[in-house]
Structure formats: structure tokens, C-alpha cells
Amino acid sequence: MRAVIVEEFGQPEDLKFKDIPSPEPQPDEVVIDVKAVGVNFVDLLVIAGRYQFLPERPFTPGKLPVGVVSKMGRNVTSLALGDRVVTMAEHGGYAEQVAVRAADCFRLSDSMPFVDAASMALGFDTAWFALHERGRLRKGEVVLVLGATGAVGLAAIQFAKAAGAKVLAGVSSLAKSAKVIAAGADEVVDLSAPDLQNALRARVLELTKGHGADVVIDLLGDRYFAAAIRAMAWCGRLVVVGFAGGEIPTLKINYVLLKNIEISGLQISDYRKRRPEMFDDYFSMLFSLYESGQIKPAETLVLPLEGAAEGLRMLRDRTTDKRIVLAPRAS
Numbered sequence: 001m002r003a004v005i006v007e008e009f010g011q012p013e014d015l016k017f018k019d020i021p022s023p024e025p026q027p028d029e030v031v032i033d034v035k036a037v038g039v040n041f042v043d044l045l046v047i048a049g050r051y052q053f054l055p056e057r058p059f060t061p062g063k064l065p066v067g068v069v070s071k072m073g074r075n076v077t078s079l080a081l082g083d084r085v086v087t088m089a090e091h092g093g094y095a096e097q098v099a100v101r102a103a104d105c106f107r108l109s110d111s112m113p114f115v116d117a118a119s120m121a122l123g124f125d126t127a128w129f130a131l132h133e134r135g136r137l138r139k140g141e142v143v144l145v146l147g148a149t150g151a152v153g154l155a156a157i158q159f160a161k162a163a164g165a166k167v168l169a170g171v172s173s174l175a176k177s178a179k180v181i182a183a184g185a186d187e188v189v190d191l192s193a194p195d196l197q198n199a200l201r202a203r204v205l206e207l208t209k210g211h212g213a214d215v216v217i218d219l220l221g222d223r224y225f226a227a228a229i230r231a232m233a234w235c236g237r238l239v240v241v242g243f244a245g246g247e248i249p250t251l252k253i254n255y256v257l258l259k260n261i262e263i264s265g266l267q268i269s270d271y272r273k274r275r276p277e278m279f280d281d282y283f284s285m286l287f288s289l290y291e292s293g294q295i296k297p298a299e300t301l302v303l304p305l306e307g308a309a310e311g312l313r314m315l316r317d318r319t320t321d322k323r324i325v326l327a328p329r330a331s
Helices: 041-048 114-120 123-134 151-162 174-183 196-207 222-230 254-259 268-274 278-291 305-317
Strands: 002-005 016-019 029-038 066-072 084-087 097-101 105-107 142-146 166-171 187-190 213-218 232-240 262-265 300-303 323-326
Touching: 002 305, 016 305, 029 084, 029 114, 041 305, 066 114, 105 278, 114 278, 114 300, 114 323, 123 151, 123 213, 123 232, 123 268, 123 278, 142 151, 142 222, 151 166, 151 174, 151 213, 151 278, 166 174, 166 196, 174 187, 187 196, 196 222, 213 222, 222 232, 232 254, 268 278, 300 305, 305 323
Parallel strands: 142 166, 142 213, 166 187, 213 232, 232 262, 300 323
Antiparallel strands: 002 016, 029 066, 029 097, 029 323, 066 084, 084 105
16 A cells, blocks of 8 residues: 655655555454545644654654545454544554554544545544633633634634634734634634734723633644733633744743633643543534534645645645645545
8 A cells, every 4th residue: 555654753855655565453453445634733743753642663644534444353343344434543644544443433424525524633623622621611601712724723713603602713914814704703813913912912802891711722822822811801711732823831820810710731632542432422513513514624625645745845834724635545
């Protein structure tokens, strides 16, 4: 089978494309013919050797591939040959086939195309767990999403609206407003405003009639974190998801005390490993909201498996606003 291989940590340009033996399932595994897999920012970190969970080299990158069960281990009873599944595989997706534990596979709704499933994978589960598990979002609350135009940000907007929240979308430029409004944001917050420390709080308080943000989903870190702390409501919850803005921020703990706020973090890979049972409810909800039209994937650019390095470069260099998906076995 064809696969993308990381022999040494580096950049997308260092990836190898090879023919390697097809996998055989262990007793508790299935082999998936990969139909689609998302290209994610975290893949760049894994390929560069900068992620907290790294497989032994050489390895094939690619998280959460989707496809069809083509082989089954002798102990597998929960799946059948031909089942359409989304997987919780942490790597191995940039290939025509991947072996995955059967327990890490979830049947895919018949109404959801493979490309849509791959496009929504990772970004949507991260957003849902950030909002509902870590942020404990309630109907009628105010959600502020920092870095709202990325995959996780756009998913967070849709999930928050589906939950009955008022959504404020933080964007790096007002020129990106149409994208977040189309996703369902109620208002746009300009994160490029001068004196962001004061401007962000003033804008959020203006838009919420002095209330502030009940839940903040922070994908940026850097100076945006400190500014958002000041814009939070009493008993608000801020969830740290990433540091796409640059620096890893620090916190003056007096803010936590004075406003009774909570700061938590989300490492979604840990939930897959430690709380896999929670994904049953997540996928049931995801499929239901998708079928009802309340959520949808971002505009997607589909590339062949050979386009993996190109897709990663586009993501790294920010030369596309589209969600990138590889289709190793599109037919």
C-alpha cells in the first residue's frame, strides 16, 4: 500500500512517500481502507517532533482517519466487514490502510460522506469537549471564541449556537468577519484593535450589556489570553486549547480570585485514551446535529494522498482558508 512516512523529524518537505506492506490486524484490531483523513495543525507538530505524544520512527502521521472495515481480528465482534467508521487513531492515517483497535472505531452515520467526516474530525471533537466538558456551557450563556476562523474555532461557534449560547467571534482582522458570521456568530470582536488589553474588555462588555463572557475558548494564548481574562463574567470559565498566537502566557492569579473564574485546559488526545466512553455520546450528538443541519463542515479542499506535503505546507504557510482533506482511497 502507499503511505506517507516520517523517517526523521522535520518539515513537510522532508516527508517520504513509499509503498509499504499492508497491515494485518491484531486480535482486537480491524484494518480500515482509508477513504479520507484531515490535515491538521497538530500534524505539523508531530512531524516536527514538537508534540507531547510521539510515535517511534519511522511512522505514518495522520489523526482520526475515516473509511471502511476491510479486515478483522479474531476477537472483534463489535464491527463487521464493510462497516463505515470514523476512528480515534492517533497516527497512521496518511496511508491507504491503517490498523486500529476496534474499540477506537465508531460507526459513521450513513448520511455523512467520508470527506465531511474527515473534515470535521479533530476540530469538532476538540470544540465540543472544550465547550461542554471543560467549559460546562449552559443555554443562554455568552461564549467568546479567540481564533474563531480556524477549524476548532468555527466548530465551537456552531456547537455554541446549537446549545443556545450567544457567540462572540474573535478574529485577527475584520475582513474575516463574513466567515464567522456564516458559521453562526452573533457578533465579531476585532483582535487587532490597538490596546487590546482594554479594547477587548470594552468590546465584550458593550456587546453583553456589561455582563462579560461566561465561557472563553482560547486557541491563541499569547497576549490574547490576558486580555480575555479581563473580559470574563463572574464565575466565568476559560478553556486553554492552544497557543496559535505565539507565546505561552502566564496568569496573575488575583484575577481568578476576584471574579471567581476558572481556568482549565483541554488535551483532547487524553480524552480519547482515558475517557473513550464519552465519545459515544459525542458522536450521537454530532450525527444528530449534522443531519438536522445545525452544524456543517467548513469549505473543504480535497487532495490525493500524494498531496500530503502540499497540504501541510498550505496549512503551515496559511495560504488557504479551506479545510484540507486527503483522500487515499476516494472511490
